[in-house]
Amino acid sequence: MFVNGALQPARRHTTVHDRWTGEPVGTVPRDGAEEAAAAVAALAAGRRATTPQQRSAVLTRAADMLTARAEEFSTLITAESGVCRKETLREVSRAAGNLRVAAAEAERIRGESIPLPDGTRLAVTLPEPVGVVLGITPFNRPLNQVVVKAAPALAAGCPLLLKPSEKTPLTALAFAELLVEAGCAKDMLAVVTGEPGEVGPPLAAHPDVAMVTFTGSVATGHAVAAQAAGKRQLLELGGNDPLFVLPDADLRRAAKLAADGSCATAGQSCRGIKRVFVWEEVADEFTALLEPAVAAKRAGDPRREDTDLGPLVSEEAALVVERRIARAVRDGARLVTGGERDGALVRPAVLDHVPPDTELVTEETFGPVAPVIRVRDADEAVRLSNGTAYGLQAGVLTRDSAAFWDIAARLRVGAVNLGEGPHFDSPHIPFGGVKSSGVGREGIRYAIAEMTVTKTVTLPGPYGTG
Template sequence: MTPQQRSAVLSRAAALLESRAEEFSALITSESGVCRKETLREVSRAAGNLKVAAAEAERIRGESIPLPDGTRLAVTLPEPVGVVLGITPFNRPLNQVVVKAAPALAAGCPLLLKPSEKTPLTALAFAELLIEAGCAKDMLGVVTGEPGELGPLLASHPDVAMVTFTGSVATGHSVAALAAGKRQLLELGGNDPLFVLPDADLPHAARLAAGGACATAGQSCRGIKRIFVWEEVADEFTDLLSTEVAGKQAGDPRRSDTDLGPLISEEAALVVERRIADAVRDGARLVTGGERDGALVHPAVLDRVPADTELVREETFGPVAPVIRVRGADEAVRLSNSTAYGLQAGVLTRDSARFWDLAARLRVGAVNLGEGPHFDSPHIPFGGVKACGIGREGIRYAIAEMTVTKTVTLPGPYGTG
């Protein structure tokens, strides 16, 4: 397909998705438990990613390089890398598929999707929508089943040229080993901090922290997992945060007034419950929430959380807002950088010098001023450092990962070559 044809398919897919927003929202909610408020936003985000990919499909181009001696001219040609295997997680069953599929199709790569065994139905519905939008059937495949059986088969298959994976560090490392020698784009989670400095707008900070910690019931790699609060404002901030979090309605995800639904499984909820209890045992104070009802965990705020307790040392996939009190920037940076992760961070301050000091010292892939680590846009690169993975998502950047450069040289205009 020409770039113009790929663009047209992606544009039609975006329009079809927007016209079926309620249908896809209900499907995502039914198989993942994510509340209706959020699944409607997920459909909107997915459509936005498709629109950006449609525009970027027509902007893929190389460059001309006149050699310094004038004898030859080099021209670079971006070409599709080949078959892309996209392995996606359960937490955003539509948008995680779209951020793999849209750049692959924009780049002209055939795509093989392996969605989470916990949430395969949305991926299948989206694949049908892509076919309806004009995607050639031999450009797209979806394989469902247990990852332990399919992962080794697919990642090591000789016809797969590239693997793009989102999931846990342990699984990502297994996939990387199986796909040795292939192009890889791995997004392996995060433990994202929010920094609340003394001059921050505290009511705004509390609203932002509550939203970032509770979105998708806390099951987001870019959600707020640690809140570093300067000691002099910690009491006031924690009171405001507990009020915001206590006001979140947890329950039936199909209701329009529900803010967060259950976790993906009762086993996942048990892990969150245990980590909260362990943090309290280690010295944290449970301010509000934390009760478990099956797979549902009521959103929790903990204060004076020790920085080495498992709740904040590891990535916790649950609606928990842990406050870690610090005495200044040096301590905040040291504790933030002390974990294996470095995905994104948010900084709340009115002092630009303080912000740039933190931004320079934090070992993360992105730092957001006046926003949380959960800020995202299809126009910017997304990815981290350390255990967070390899490469960058974000439509234009993912397209670059999914192309290879061919160089052609020919006699130059100033010599015979």
């Protein structure tokens, strides 16, 4: 495990392989319940008090260092995740941006004073760190998913225990080393690597862990939530995010948004476009524009400058996508382009006339697929959109503000974007969903609020004798 500022000797190790070449990239400890308990104990024993200014300075230095080492981190992310170089460079920039926002927000954490109505007492609220925060992160963005857990936790003054995906642990360890170099106190940070079933349950259930923040699948999230019963929880459990293309939309821009949003990270993004609801009167024209936009996406070696998407995280994941595409075609969809699989690589696909009840669109499909579902009107589109277990984000393309507000009001999602896809994001706004998409909100300021608890102090008031 990584504790006290460095990796410790390990009894067992796991080799991480390059997602494209299959060659070893590095080895990490395969920690178990004993190491998990030791990591929590080290953080619980530390708990040193730091000022907002100190925390802000550490996060600012970390952002500067990460920016300076962008090439190094991009190369590492591409190797262990298979995400193409174009995107991993953006991921590093995005992570640095999150750190800078957290640095600013660290100095804005404050309470309030509340004079009681009868004037006898004054209440003062004091935000305090919730305690040890356990951050469990997925494979698809090995750096930024870590940063969106780490940055608000450290800004709030919480000791942080990271459990990165067993598929992509190297980036998290490199980032932990960077944080220590940036001045993060060694007893405020630990990283445990290993198989989820071996370290996840003892970490989530440990009595000294005060909060669990998790990003991953619904099934795993529910298992984590059960283990962490009674603790504060922030769960981001995925999405089945729709893009609505109304008849008055700019169809060329809509096709580009749909292509980009369905293929980013090879389709392995919780906020990526998973369904495209297109009004029937423009569906033929839209699909004719979408086909070349998706077909132009180059799939292959993620290190090449001209590659748009690399392999999925595993061949098993690619087989799931292949099977769902084939099932959709059997159910009546028309495969317009793409969908071929070569190992873990899936060619980006467009499907038209997709039945709304086929598995490709009722479940969260993690692959580069743009499924077009033709609808008659807003009522049908909203009904179908709300008809799955998920409710993360949505995008609506229209020039009609009344139509937009009507759709936005009826959607059961955490965010609706006008003129953008569901994949739009910013560290300044809340991020999270409803229904099976999760509990609580990320976004730096909102995550900091989740990671603090309010202590109220009352004093004799200035206007009474209390």
